[in-house]
Amino acid sequence: MVYVSDVFHKKKLDSKKINIKTIYLVDGIRYERNTDGSRDDNINNGIRVKKEYYLNNELKHTEHEFDTRIEYSFVENKNSDKNYTCPNCGMTAKLKDFNGGCPYCGTYYNLDYQEKDLGSKKYYDRVLRNKSYRIISAIIDFLICFLITYLIIKNTSRTFNINDIYKIFIFGMIASLLFYYVFYTLDAYIILGPIKRYKDKLNNKQRLFWKKSGLDKVTFFNNFNYEVRKYYYNKKDVIDYDVIDFDSFKDYVIKDNRYIEVEAYIRVVNFDGDFHSRYIKKIFRFKQNKNGTTELSNDTNVMMCHNCGASIDVTKSKCEYCDSEIKYLQEWILDNV
Ligand SMILES: [Zn+2]
Ligand SMILES: [Zn+2]
Structure with missing residues (x-):
């Protein structure tokens, strides 16, 4: 089953026959999630400890460096095992057997996790990252x-x-x-x-940012990751990334537009037949979306284009049939890359 949050990654990896197995720890217990869907445990505030990269089912690459202050939650839709009747064509099948939409008529279901946290930084510490x-x-x-x-x-x-x-x-x-x-x-x-x-000075700066910005942390980090995923997985050779640390946050207004700038230390994994990882510091600038957002419920979201009535894929910015603009999912849109 493909969730809206995973759609860009899934498309990219399937096209290259790559599976990424991510190992999580939740209270000392080991869980795993696979991008090929072979085993996807529900995770509640887990930390990442390992990622294994498989090409045609053969382990080719491993990553071990993760930040234990960044937590992840993926709780799958409770209804995924139940029958769902397509509102467009009436076909009935289990949601988990769909690829994010009706296999018969192509209606988009726009499924999302029951609960998700794509990686929020939960704690601050005083240790420097470098060795x-x-x-x-x-x-x-x-x-x-x-x-x-x-x-x-x-x-x-x-x-x-x-x-x-x-x-x-x-x-x-x-x-x-x-x-x-x-x-x-x-x-x-x-x-x-x-x-x-x-470090205390930097940590205080970040605390102040969250206090003053009025943003909800989890919502913002989900928004951040959705946009950054979209950005990286649309690049030719990039097949994965991880935020190793969030270094700084800035909030400012230019000509009535509000921006948030996030400086992050990121590991990007490239694939060109072989796997290569590199660490980079990058500034992501987000511009506030003033046109309103499409609110997704934690269930199936079947939506129709306001202009032509066609079924809408919320991960796209336009209706595929008539090109009408769709209200975007996220409040903060990646702007500088
Ligand atoms: Zn259908
Ligand atoms: Zn349309």
């Missing part, structure tokens, strides 16, 4: 241990020859391995203080 802290600790550790070993050997041996250089090297190595943890924690006091203060 440089550990590397800096190791360098400081090595330098100081070698210096101390050098000073000890220089001052205790009467002659200084090649053997002493070996000694410095060996003892320096041993000392730096022994003391790494000490330096790691010591640096935490020296280096991490300013980092924590810096």
Whole structure:
């Protein structure tokens, strides 16, 4: 069964015969969802821990890096197992056997999840994303241990020859391995203080954004992901993406139009016969949709074009028959890409 939120991704992956298996954890229990529909568990506030990419049922690529502060919910339609009668042609079948619409007359059902959270950032933390802290600790550790070993050997041996250089090297190595943890924690006091203060400043900025903007978090993140999915899955080689972190949010008005700018750190997975992932920082600008939105219920939504009466696919912006504009699904429309 194809839900409105998944339609762009599903189309893309089916065309390339790729299945993505995403492993979720909810309270320590493992669940999975597959884009080929082979097993789709309901997820309630789960975190992603792993993604496996299959090409023609063969595992080709794996991703492990996810942000545990971002939670996902996918609760399938309760009625998916029940019979549904097409309001257009009268054909009756189970909703889950449909591909988002009536297989006989092509009427769009516009199904959505009973509940969904396509990835909201739930918590803030004080740890920096990059690994440089550990590397800096190791360098400081090595330098100081070698210096101390050098000073000890220089001052205790009467002659200084090649053997002493070996000694410095060996003892320096041993000392730096022994003391790494000490330096790691010591640096935490020296280096991490300013980092924590810096992160707190950023976190406060984000808290303030949510307070002032008046936006509902889940609704906005769903909107964000719907638009970003649409953007990436319409690109030629992109087959998947994950938000690794949301860095900043801005809210501003230009000439009576309200904009929201989201800076995010994203992993994009490309497929050109092989799978490649890359990490990028990207600014997404959203413009507020002033024309009103189409509200979808959490069930089937059969809608007709106001002009010609044809069945409407809400993921499109126009009626396929008469080209009349359809009220768009989302309040915030991706604007800068
Ligand atoms: Zn039908
Ligand atoms: Zn029409």
